[in-house]
Amino acid sequence: SAVISQKPSRDICQRGTSLTIQCQVDSQVTMMFWYRQQPGQSLTLIATANQGSEATYESGFVIDKFPISRPNLTFSTLTVSNMSPEDSSIYLCSVPGRSIPNTEAFFGQGTRLTVV
Amino acid sequence: AQTVTQSQPEMSVQEAETVTLSCTYDTSESDYYLFWYKQPPSRQMILVIRQEAYKQQNATENRFSVNFQKAAKSFSLKISDSQLGDAAMYFCAYRSRDDKIIFGKGTRLHILP
Numbered sequence: 059s060a061v062i063s064q065k066p067s068r069d070i071c072q073r074g075t076s077l078t079i080q081c082q083v084d085s086q087v088t089m090m091f092w093y094r095q096q097p098g099q100s101l102t103l104i105a106t107a108n109q110g111s112e113a114t115y116e117s118g119f120v121i122d123k124f125p126i127s128r129p130n131l132t133f134s135t136l137t138v139s140n141m142s143p144e145d146s147s148i149y150l151c152s153v154p155g156r157s158i159p160n161t162e163a164f165f166g167q168g169t170r171l172t173v174v
Numbered sequence: 175a176q177t178v179t180q181s182q183p184e185m186s187v188q189e190a191e192t193v194t195l196s197c198t199y200d201t202s203e204s205d206y207y208l209f210w211y212k213q214p215p216s217r218q219m220i221l222v223i224r225q226e227a228y229k230q231q232n233a234t235e236n237r238f239s240v241n242f243q244k245a246a247k248s249f250s251l252k253i254s255d256s257q258l259g260d261a262a263m264y265f266c267a268y269r270s271r272d273d274k275i276i277f278g279k280g281t282r283l284h285i286l287p
Contacts, residue, residue, distance in 0.1 A: 089273055095217075100265060101277045148217055154273040161207045161226070163267075163275045165219040 060085055060153050064166030071141055071173050078137045079169045081151035086131035091163070092124070095148040104149075107134045141173045176201045178268050180278035187256045188286050194241075195251045195281045197266030207269040208242070210251045213280075214262040222264070225249065253283075261285045 061084040071077050081090065089108055093101040104124055105115045113126040127135045138145050151166045177200045187193035199208070210222040225233045225242050233240050237257075241250045253260055266278040 091274065100279045101219075101275075103274060103276075106274070150219070152219075152275065154269070154275070161269060162209050162211075162221045162224050163219075163269070168217045170217070 059155065060087065060164040062151060062153065062164055062166040064151055064169060066169055067167060068170040069172070071171065073142050073173055075141055076137055076139045077141065077171060078135050079149055079151075081134045081136070081166055083132045083153055087153045087156075088131070089154060090128065090134045091152040091154075092126065092134075092136045093150045093152060095150065095168070097147070101150065104136070138171065141171075143173045146171055146173045176203070176206075176268050176270050176276050178266050178276050178278040180266050180281050182281045183279070184282045184284065186284040186286055187253075189256055189258060191256055192252060192254045193256055193283065195253075195264055195266075195283070197249045197251070197278055199247050199249060199266070199268050201247070201268065201270075203271055206271070208240075208249045209267040209269070209275075210238070210240070210249075211265045211267055211277075212260075212262045213265065219265075223251065256285050258285050258287065 063082045092104040095101045103116050104119045105113045107113045107126045107128040109128045109131050125137045148168045148170050150168045152163045155161050179198045206227045208225045212220045212222050223233050223235045223238050237254045239252045263280045263282050265280045268276045
């Protein structure tokens, strides 16, 4: 299993500003995932962050809006840039389990972002 | 591309009764993993149960069990002896070969005292 610390846990931001969310894992992992959960909705994958390479973004998400850093095997950041109220969501980082039977994804506590 | 479908946006069950949440998925992969996650108001994603596609036996975890029908691509969750603490959003999820987790839209479960 993996223990993931994510911060901040919540923030209220002004439109037009940027927020960086940090995700720290207690073990080295190759892949980290960032998800967005809009109010009352399911989790949508934003991007995959691999150490030493550019993040891979899913359809509908772009690097200019959601730049990601992955400086080492235990840490990643997601920045939400030039925020608008539509960016108000929960953002979660996740790592995949590696060993059977722990094949599920492990999640941080999430960051609740409100843009005003 | 893989998809996960949960057709029940909300369900209610009387405390101590049994409820079944439905999930279907679509994939061309033969080996994969399926999960049910619970998300209470704290928003923490909590694993309820996992199923490996290569295993024919249905997974069970205490009061939680699944009915896994691989040919039908169906993966339902049964909660027995429902408790107030079971009230939450439940997500069916699929892990693809590239390790991405794809989620259904979720089912909000209400427990009636």
